[in-house]
Amino acid sequence: MNVHVTGNDVDERTLAIVRALKGLEGPLLPILHEIQAEFGYVPQECLPVIARELNLSRAEVHGVVTFYHDYRDHPAGRHVLKLCRAEACQSMGGDDLAERVKALLGIDFHQTTLDGAVTLEPVYCLGLCSCAPAAMLDGAVHGRLDIDGAKDLIAEARR
Incomplete structure (x- = not known):
């Protein structure tokens, strides 16, 4: 809500x-x-x-x-993008992807873009270890995410 x-x-x-x-x-x-x-x-x-x-x-x-990381103490943006921070995702380039996503959004984890469109949160395993790196946008999981896929997710959230 x-x-x-x-x-x-x-x-x-x-x-x-x-x-x-x-x-x-x-x-x-x-x-x-x-x-x-x-x-x-x-x-x-x-x-x-x-x-x-x-x-x-x-x-x-x-x-x-x-x-528990799932609970927020402030309202989230219209969309919540969660990036997996677990070891499997890290080993498949998740750290670099996270840094690039933060730069694209202009925010850090636990922050919301100025337009209120996207809140970025870390999550510590989405259960897609074989499809790392993984993310979740508004409850929908995305595996084998690269920067182009991340850009698509961000564009979708900003529409």
């Missing part, structure tokens, strides 16, 4: 999500995923609500949010 919201709206929407999922075994990760799906990121205002409802400390919830 990618909407920045504040105050009571966050509390109410967070509370609805937590109450719907807290009966699950190990509900914290599904709750965080649903919150990120709802808001486009995990707003800091959600953490005390989650902690209270799950009888956890704020530190525990914060620790989980910051441990």
